Amino acid sequence: MHSTADSPLSEPLPTRDVDRSDDAYRQWLKEAVRKVQADANRSADTHLLRFALPEHWGIDLYLKDESTHITGSLKHRLARSLFLYGLCNGWIRPGRPVIEASSGSTAVSEAYFAKLIGVPFIAVMPRTTSAEKCRLIEFQGGQCHFVDDSRKMYEEAADLAVRTGGHYMDQFTYAERATDWRGNNNIAESIYRQLELERYPEPAWIVATAGTGGTSATLARYVHYMQFDTRICVADPENSCFFEGWTTGRQDATCDSGSRIEGIGRPRMEPSFVPGAIDRMMKVPDAAAVAAVRALEGVIGRKAGGSTGTGLWGALKIVAEMLAEGRTGSVVTLLCDPGDRYLDKYYSDEWLGEQGLDIAPYARALETFLGTGQWPACDRTAD
Template sequence: MTQHDERDRTDAALVTLDMDRSDPGYRAWLKEAVRKVQADANRSADTHLLRFPLPEPWGIDLYLKDESTHPTGSLKHRLARSLFLYGLCNGWIRPGRPVIEASSGSTAVSEAYFAKLIGVPFIAVMPRTTSLEKCRLIEFHGGQCHFVDDSRTLYEESARLAARTGGHYMDQFTYAERATDWRGNNNIAESMYQQLKLERYPEPAWIVATAGTGGTSATIARYVHYMQYDTRICVPDPENSCFFDGWTRQDPLASADCGSRIEGIGRPRMEPSFIPGVIDRMMKVPDAASVAAVRALERAIGRKAGGSTGTGLWSALMIIAEMVAEGRTGSVVTLLCDPGDRYLDKYYSDDWLTGQGIDIDPYTRTLDHFLANGVWPG
């Protein structure tokens, strides 16, 4: 095909889209689709802010924002809702055409839910190692799972599928930070501060937010700056992810050779939605520490959570250890990202840990020692 032919085909496609947008049937479908997505938010209660028990003499409160109570069971429900509204209002999501997403699981579960809600097909492009429970949930909500063997090919395969099917590649890793209204509108940051209003430390010293797309950390940090709070933002990063290296070296081209074992967070490249300039601190967290932390969480509050919650909890407790050592009081908030029943065959399976060569015992002893004595082992 010549360059001239390609330009003619593009022009023809744009004319078709213009005709579609002026069609009364499309406008009626669009209004109804937007109404359905907004109605989902309107009938959903806010998520809880749970307390993690710490010794009273420390004068420090630790909270977990429990995003597992969303209709699709994870933090990604907020993101998926925002992405669908963004795509619909931009005219990118069309009746009868599939929505396609590159996802390691939870975003795909939530997007499958919203696709079903507005009546369009959904295809999740995901690593073959994604947990079976997440695959089951995607299919439960009417989505299809399209697997790749190399997680670094997710983006290209998603774009290829969108071009082949005439669908829309949602591209959460590009649009997550701009689809959400970071100034407020009941975003996750505004919700946190509203729920902390009657606590003894209503303005947290730190908010700890892990990063997959980077959209959540960007939203929280921007809101903190916009509202002129003194809260600092820490982003923990798991093994096999490049965010920490890219942030510390100020290298937008940083990359990792393989995918993260902590589903939902960590990336092999610096994603467009990851905004380094809004973050105050990053930590590199071993995968064994993440798993030890989610198991400690279950012992403390009786709740199982996914590995990304453990990554954030480990970092939050390290920050609290610093506060205790320095005699500082205050509050720290992190996220309970999704429920642990999605990972019974992974983070709660000793056989899986053995197969991955992960030994959580040293990290479990560290947590037990700190919570009992207030001192983080050196």
């Protein structure tokens, strides 16, 4: 269930004799919008980091470091856009809670903006969400509402909004439309601006991962709008239906189990995932993603989350293809959030054992590739 113009979660359309221009509400609205816009004005751009590759390859690899946002992830941009969208549509009201279905990072960022404008926030999330993400949501003043089955998050969030009189933000529907994909300092425009002085300023590929699908939609639309030759690839984790839906063209594709890679992968085709806009998809083994994110620490000296590892594995595979074909150019992927949120998961050998994930073959393969340029024979990436 999603909040739409005629659903019980949206405000009813006013009749002609109803005055909705209450002065106190309009003043509150103006102040709330000002506070959200001021947050953007205080924020500097995020860094574009180089992933060192052998110079003679003639290929440059970059990571757009979204972990430096004040709430620590790529989702800070989305949460800001969703709050402005909800406020300007009249859906977010003083004193009423904002409710979101989220596996973590979006909820952390939305809790921040809810606190900023003074409304309650409730995150509906799987019980398996990392303890650190729950702590961060609560640190921002939000509440965590758990479900045992991740596929029930949407329904529970919608029902909770009805019961509390709040607004179900519904990132999975509104992510692709709340962001201005034509520019206005979105992530795509930022990437191209930061590449202007590099030797390959127009990347051959940008590799993203998909939770809502909003980021890949923004990147792809911007590339088409600006008439760039860049291709967009989406790397999907194991327990997700996006890859199957994209390859088969089925909008009703589903997956029976939840993703082990928090923040990406979905059990259904989300409304904000725009398959027609992207050029390629990969199905990346979860063990490969964990191996990649651990290898990343050895290159840049920092930990990152599993979604970063999924995208990085896909980006390195594309680098290998370019190298084998004798092509030069640049590839960009995303550093989505910091690894300290996942010390009990992707950086825990005990958790890997519980999940039955053996990352050793992928770790050796990455070491071989970065040393010799030979892509691993163990690769089970599908595309």
